[in-house]
Amino acid sequence: MAGARVIPLHDPERDAARRARHVEVVPEPEQQQSATPDWERRLTDLLAFARRRLAGDYEVDEFGFDRDLTENVLMPPLKPLYEKWFRVETIGLNNVPMAGGALIVANHSGTVPLDALMTAYGIASEHPAHRPLRGLGADLVFRTPVLGALARKGGQTLACNADAERLLSSGELVGVWPEGFKGIGKPFKDRYKLQRFGRGGFVSAALKTGVPIIPVSIVGAEEIYPMIGDIKALARLLGFPYFPVTPFFPLLGPLGAIPLPSKWYIEFGEPIRTDVFGENAADDPMLVFNLTDQVRETIQQTLYRLLTQRRNVFLG
Amino acid sequence: MTPKVVLVTGVSRFLGGHLAARFAANPDVERVLGVDTEPPPRDLLRRMGRAEFVRADIRNPLIAKVISTANVDTVVHASVTANPAGPTGRTVMKEMNVIGTMQLLAACQKSPKVRKLVVKSTSAVYGSSSRDPAVFTEDMSPKDLPSSGYAKDAVEVEGYVRGFGRRRPDVNVTTLRFTNFIGPRIDTVLTRYFALPVVPTVLGYDARVQLLHSEDALAVLERATMHDLPGVYNVGGDGVLLLSQAIRRAGRLNLPVPSSAVPTVGGFFRSARLVDFSPDQMRFLNWGRVVDTTLLKKEFGFTPRWTTQQAFDDYVNGRGLKPLVDPETVAAAERGILDVAARFR
Incomplete structure (x- = not known):
């Protein structure tokens, strides 16, 4: 058991922060906890949350991440989707470090970026440190009203090297989906075939900040909206990168927008260290390409392995 | 090197006026000249003490005469502004900002005595778009170059300042890119905006706002004048407020307007x-x-005393902005509901 890692079930710091927040509202949490029923404590939390929101009494970081809102409003609706609908199983979550910067690199699929949300929810709820995943999103997300503002409040920021390096060097867990629209909007027949991995910008960001890269393979997301067609004219008209046609959408209208309940697996691979290449490693294009390929191959092989183990799309 | 004769532009406004007052109170400075097209308000003039007011238009070559005859060695250009004087003031504002800066720089270039130039610029030179990184450092340039208004003025002003720096390498040029000012005493577009009872915002967007307390702004300008700190620096308070959050903190009502x-x-x-x-x-x-204000803290040696949130709260308290719903009422309602809930236990 020499290589085994100790994973505390409760992060003392976070628990302390939780308790501190409760103290603000409930004067004696220890006494109340024994006497008050669960619903009343929840009501107390809810009212305190409403009061904080009304008074603007919360912190937002320089990227616009609103932790209070994310934990209390944005994350909870994902719970039934994660636990009941997709029945997500995470593998190797201990590869995600307890603290410090790290770059999560995952495959992208499913027409709608639910895979990114599920990965973020999985880390926030099942990882012992409950770390928020700071995703890097496309320009289109931030240009769209409502969605853009929500994405920022949920901790996402624009996929550019300046933001990635700033987040990583301040010790955040950053998520990136290098395939971008090519991955998420690929036809169903190309499922689980990794698309081009961009220009390797994410690798150079990791090299510059010396943080580990964690390859993540997601199985199940490809089947939620099997894309069998793409209405290019409509996409161009609406300014979308693609306009999906699935067996049920747009045929059944809003009903067709319900994702199919496939069984999901999210595997977090062994971290790839980037702090061993010396000072100016990010300026070596060959190294960047090689690392990019290595990450891509790792994800692709893991995908194949997970697929051979899977017996049924919906039952797993 | 402590400056002997300081010339400050834009003294009829808050920053220029109070800056001149600070220099006048400093015994190391021999002479303080304040320039503007109109005299400062009386209370500001009284504050300025021994500083001399010169009623001159910096768009006029006369400014060169003022600089050379008074042996000015330090020029603080604080008159570049985002606040038009009136409904028709925008053209005048642009002229004052751009042509005024050109004239002033020409005058400085002619005068061999000038040793230092401090320019009040703005972070608006970075523009504002969805394609920009979340945080700007000094070496970044805007994705969409501002095409009009104050931001374009500021970009042009900085261009002329850089040109001046090349032609007069012996002059220490400090360019300060300020975020929006806030404070109980200063009057800007933003302070008037947050004082509206119902604050219109753009539906579906929530801007990240970084603010700087006006006292910190004065301190930064003063430090740049008193010490030799050439370069370009971002100046802003720590932390961020979302626009919606700021409106709530001010106790105002948010009115989202569709962008059309x-x-x-x-x-x-x-x-x-x-x-x-x-x-x-x-x-x-x-x-x-x-x-990003790392350079300001590390190289310039100044850490703002107020964070964005503190500066905004100081503005709210100083202006006596009363929230529409009293926080006490909210707290009382919360206690009331919990009391009722406890009875059902």
């Missing part, structure tokens, strides 16, 4: 003389802007 109706609403507020927003400031309300 924004020009109409903006026009209404302009004609009602409430708030005069230019298109680039409208864009700022969509995306907001945050700058």
